Each structure stands twice: as structure tokens, then as C-alpha cells.
Amino acid sequence: LQNLIEIFAQFLEPKQIIAEQSEIAQYLREWRDRYFGQTPIMLLPNTTQEVQKIIQTANEYGFKITTQGGNTGLVGGQIPQGEVLVCLKNMNQIIETRPEDDCMIVEAGAILENVQNIAKENGRYFPLSLASQGSATIGGLVSTNAGGVHVRKYGMMRALIMGLEVVLPNGEIYQELSPLRKDNTGYDLKQFFIGAEGTLGIITKACLKLVAQPKHIQVCMVGFTDEQAMIKALHFIEANCNFLSAFEMINQQALEFGLKNLIGVKNPLDKIYPYLGLLEFSSNAQNPDAIIEQILGDLLEDNIIYDAVISNSISQVNQFWNLRENMSAAQKPEGRAAKHDISIPISKIPQFMNNAELAAQEIVNGARIAAFGHISDGNIHYDVARPQNMEDDDFQEFVPIINNKIHDIVCALGGSISAEHGIGIGRAKEFQAREPITHLNLMKTIKQSFDKNNILNPRIYFN
């Protein structure tokens, strides 16, 4: 340890080298207490050149590195298991905002919410939006190809990246930060680092794609009786307007957890339906209201939706979104749950919901299914909570069995066992067991060719 400190002291200030375990502790703990780690030392670089020197040193002395941003990842990819922890939180500058080019160049440690706000001040909009946006950093969001609530309209983080600066595992720097919408000169190298969970390089800067700031944002809460109706509504709305920006879903059980456990929350509709839908419309034209009302009217008339409430103020927009965003918190008091971040082709949602519920009930009779999420992406957070009268510890033994069964159903329907959270520590074993060997081998080949000494996040994927 003393050796490491002396090596880093050659190019870092003392305050950038943290060896005191009590100071490091908070960085070794995932916020929901699902993942814990250890590290001999934490480094806080301020510049790309310092990151470069850290990687060069790692190659020279043979130590491994785990990179961390805002420590909001949900699969533990940011938690070191003995590696040196490199935290980019000090590299948080917004370097340049260029409204004419609809872009913003930022350091990797910049906080998402900060980016959103500065875009707005410049008459632009950065559409990535997710519950942890007050802490999540751009570098982490790029490395995990973050998703969230606006993916159907604006795409995953991948679609919002115009350029990257990355320190490669060999210590060289890849830099392509110019805001080009078209560039077909050779392989598009930035694609390789997006979603690679820090295994192929340390992202130090990004050029983000902005869009026009929506003029009118409106949220509607609507009631559905089944999944097929949600799919019909999605396509009807998209056929009749160009500004549906989110379509989220909360099933009855998840809503009931929210009504019971969240303070100040009430059902936005008069009745409780099998599914509550949240529709967000983001229009740039004047007066989208007539179009929205026409659409909802048609959907009501055709019995595709039952009841609908349109937000009448910004505070109501926030209130509707809070209900949706607090679904995890709403579940917590109900005890242990087997959680899943899955995606399936949209047409398979009815079949998935049916098969998954039958399977879960067969494993644990009385299990409570709280399902919510990004229905228009086919991305459902499917949580099987323990029966009301069962102890957490008794339920725990069923969790891996449920996980496995739900993932079997997902895979049989052509789905993904990690839609937006990534692999990290949490899904590594299942990933390795389920991914075709041809794909795994190709990924290994790529990892080895980028990172010959296996320095960066070595435990992810290929343990």
C-alpha cells in the first residue's frame, strides 16, 4: 500500500489519494446495500492526463482498476472487489455548450441533472431522464448505456452521444469530440466504449446531443384493463401525433404499494385499474391540447382506455411522475422481492405477464407481483415480492429460483435479462450462463485485444 501511495504521489496531490478506509467506505457500498466491495486505495483524478498516468502506472506495476462515477449503478459494476478505485467525480465540468450545434461537451464526472439544467438555460433539452439523475454522472451513464423513460422517442444514451474522449487500457488517448451527425471514416470507435461498463477504457469526456427544448409538457394518467390495450394505445397515439415522449406503466399491485407506503400519494383516477398508464406529451407547437384531447377521446370511445386525467399544472406533472419514480421506495416496506430488469418484444408482453405470474405463483403461492416501467420499450421492472405473511428469510431461498424461472420465460420470448442496468457483479453469472458461446467468445476477444493486461474492471463478464 505504501508503495502504491508513493507511486501515485509522483503525479497526484495528497488529497487526490485516499487510503483511509473510513473515507473510502461510502464508495464501496451500493446505495441499496445490495453490493459491497473493498479497495486498497481510491484516486480522484482532475484531468485526462492524470487518468492516463494512472493507467500507465497500472500497466507498469500490474494493478487493476475499477472506475466509478456517481455510484448509482444497480448491478454493482462500480464497486471494486480489491481493485484500485478511480473515481471521476472531480472531473465534473461542463466544458462548452453550443446551441447552434445542438451539443454540449462535458467531463465524465458531470452530473446528469446539471447537464439537463444547463441545456435548458440554452434553449435546448437533454432527453435522458432517470430516477438517479441528481447523482448519476455522464461517464457512468455512457459506460452503462443508460436508458430511462424517454428511450422510445430519443433512444438510449448511445443515441445521445456525438463524441467521446477515452483513455485506453494501453494508456493512449482516443479523442473524437466534434459534434458530427454523419461520420463514416472507418470503424465508429466510440460505439465500442458505450455500454462496455468500463472494461475497454476510462471515459473522460463526452459530446452530448441536445434537441430543441419542448414548449409544452403534459402528462396524462389513464386506466387500462389489460396489456393488449396498452399496446394498441401506444400505436394509436404514435399514429396520431409526433410528440409522445414517454409511456410508462404501473400495475395494480405496484400502485397499491404506492398508495399504502408513499406519503401524500393518491390514485390519480377514481378507480383502480389492472394497469395505470402514464403518457407524457412533449410538443413544440402551440396548443397541443386539442390533439391530445382528440386522441384520448378516441381511445375512451373505443374502450382502449378507461378514464383519463390530464395534468393541469407543472406541479401536477411532477406529482404524476413522482408516483412512477417512487415505485422502488413504495415496495421497500413490503419486504424482500425478486427483482428483474427485463425487456421483451412489445408484442410478447401479454404472454410474458401471464407466464411470469403463473410461474411465480407456482414457486411461491401468494407472491405479490409489482410490475412497472417502460412499457413502450418492452422494458418492465418485474418484481416478485414475498407473500404478505411470509418472513423475508423464508422467501430468500426462493429468490434465485424465481430469477431463473423469470429469465427462462424472458429468453424463450426473445427478451433480455438486463434491459438497462447492465451486467456488473449482479448479473454476471446469469449472463455467462445464458449468452451464446459465440457471443461470449467474441466479447472476450474484444476485451483481450483492447486490454491486453486485463487492467480495467477485470471481474465483469469474464471471471
Added chain:
Amino acid sequence: LQNLIEIFAQFLEPKQIIAEQSEIAQYLREWRDRYFGQTPIMLLPNTTQEVQKIIQTANEYGFKITTQGGNTGLVGGQIPQGEVLVCLKNMNQIIETRPEDDCMIVEAGAILENVQNIAKENGRYFPLSLASQGSATIGGLVSTNAGGVHVRKYGMMRALIMGLEVVLPNGEIYQELSPLRKDNTGYDLKQFFIGAEGTLGIITKACLKLVAQPKHIQVCMVGFTDEQAMIKALHFIEANCNFLSAFEMINQQALEFGLKNLIGVKNPLDKIYPYLGLLEFSSNAQNPDAIIEQILGDLLEDNIIYDAVISNSISQVNQFWNLRENMSAAQKPEGRAAKHDISIPISKIPQFMNNAELAAQEIVNGARIAAFGHISDGNIHYDVARPQNMEDDDFQEFVPIINNKIHDIVCALGGSISAEHGIGIGRAKEFQAREPITHLNLMKTIKQSFDKNNILNPRIYFN
């Protein structure tokens, strides 16, 4: 040669093995007669398994392969230089159209226009659109990450790919065709093959992303006096509606070539302006006309545009588009030109247009600048035509000098020397000279790790 025929005859029908040079000739010639090639033999596989066997055979016997789709590429990447030619045009089936999942699964040889039409029959829209869509194949469009006129709204081909099937250089098959909008299980391998110009695998199938079919498509032709006005108009329109689907530009010289050399074409406006803008609006809501008229009215009032004509029929929509799409044909009678497919950050367009014209005139006094293209992507087809009274042969010696100078200006402004056409044969030398060595080395590493025997399109990039 006889050996090769015997080898292939073990798994292909005689009609799938073409060794007669007179039959192959048309596949060895780029349609504008800019690139020519040679091959001992052309193969026409009908299935993924046949492609797999061809690659396995290549590994065994040590021959190289160039893959071809519709032979519409503009940089010669599809033209073999001695390699075996594998043409996928027989693998042209639309395998499945799934409106609920907004996707279509097709073979690599499927023609773009066919895909567009079948999407439409299913109430959906495949937004990729470019001049060669009647011949270009999906495999080629994926391999070159094709662009075209709808990129600002819908993205390049990369953004429209939900899944791929690829035969890898080692003969294994990568397949991930499920229409998932979110899937973060390991590296997103399909990204590696998109835009790789056939160097990392042979794409055999694709799952394409469809969107809702626009209800109203309207095209407006407007006059601009300078580049800055076009940039202002772009942002004003996007701030005030959600359905701008294309913003193309034709400069005065390019328009004059069109008026002179295209049959039945007339200026859509009363006067000739320094720039003619083509605006396409694709709205799904009823009655977008009021919004469009309001926007154009505001732009006229602020002297951002001068004059505007709105299409009043489908035939006028087509007429306006034809003018834009026939710009290459319009130039042909004017003799030789130094052509460039460049992109730059949008804010740099005025500076580029100014610097490039000065530089071109300095090299050849009287050169005629025909510039047109995808202004809202910063992608300009910048063609320097010979002076009217100069012979083609006399002009020819200046072409490489002009190319080099224009590309210097592009690079100094953070631009790309190949925005949408790729590298192929045509841009290989310039690409290798201008790309940073770190990037080139990384690309070489990737190529070597995928294609250990250097079988696929070996001459591209790394000669």
C-alpha cells in the same frame, strides 16, 4: 480457378458459381465508372449456411472475399480487387413484418425500396431514404451505415437497426434478431458490424426498426441569402414543431446546373437565391398546415427566408424531391468535378463555405462550386466543377490538389472527410493519412482480432 469451382460445387449449385467473365463484368464496375475491379469467380449464396461454408472454405484454402449487395456504393468498397466476389442479391426475402413490434426482419439482399413499400402496407414507415434506394440492399446499407435525407430526425442506418445476423470471419454465426429497444447484456456486438464495410463479417439478416407512417408529408421550397439564415431557420422550425423530417440545401450554382441540364425542371421560386432550401414536414396529427404556415410566415417576416412555396399535391412533393435528388445527374454535362462528401459541425458551415470557395478559386480560377445536401446534418456534397472553358483533362491534374485542400479545411473545422459514403477504395489513402495513429491502431487491432486470417475485404483501411 478450376480448383475453386470444384470446391464451391460441393455445396453450391452450378448457377450460384459464376466464372464466366462476361457475366461478372457488370459487378466489377461501379455505376459512375469511377471504380473497376477483377475477380476469378462470383458466388451467389441463397442461405446463411452457404455464406458460412464460403467463409469456412476461405479460411481453409486461404482466399480472400469481397461482399457486394446492390453495387450502389460510391467509394468502391463493393468492387473486388482480385478477391472472390460474394454477392448477396439472391438473399432478398422479407422474412417477417411485425407492426406491433415496429420491426421487419429481412435478408441482407433485400432492396431498400421494397422494405419501404412493405412497411407502408403495414401502416409503418422505414425512414432511411436515399437516391439509390431502388437498388441498394439492406446489407450494404448496414455495412456502410448509410445516411441520406432523414438523418437529423431518424438517425443513420445505425439508429434503425434492432438486430443483425452475421457470419463471422472465423465461420461462426452471430445472431441477435429480436426487436429489443433495450438490451444491456454485455457489449452490443451488432454495433461493431454497422459501418464496418464488410471487414468484420458478412451480414446475412437484419431486424429493422419501423416507425408510425406519417399521415401528411409536405415539402416547402424556400429561398435563403446566406448560410447563417439556414442555421437560424433550422433551429426556429425545430423549436416550433415536432415534425421537420428533412432540411436539404441546393446552392445557386447547383440549381443553375439543374435548370440547364435536367429535362422538365423549373425553379420552384420566382427568383434565384444564393441558396434554395427544401423543407420536408412529416406530421401524424391532423392539419399540420396551420403550424407550417405560421412558421414560414414568421421566417419571412424576420427576413430569414425570402419566398416560400408549399407543395399542394403528392406530385409536387415528388417534383421538389426530384430536383434535389438529381443534382449529380445535373452536374454531369458540365464536365469533370472534384467531389467531396464532407460533414462539419453546423455552426462552422458559413466558415467552411467561405474558406472552401476561396481555396478552390485560388487553385483553379473560375471553378464552379456546386454544393448541395443535408444541411441539417452538416453534411454537404461539395463539388468543384471545372471552369466552363477548361478541358476535363486539363482540370484533372488539379483534382487531387483541390481534394486535399478541401479536406484540410474540413479537418481544421473538426469535420469528416467521409460523412456518409465510407472509405472503400476511394478514400483509403486520405483516411490513412489523416486519421490519428491511435485510432488507426485501434481499428487494426479490432480487425485482426475479428479476422485473424484477414479474409474479408482485406484491402479496405489497412493496405
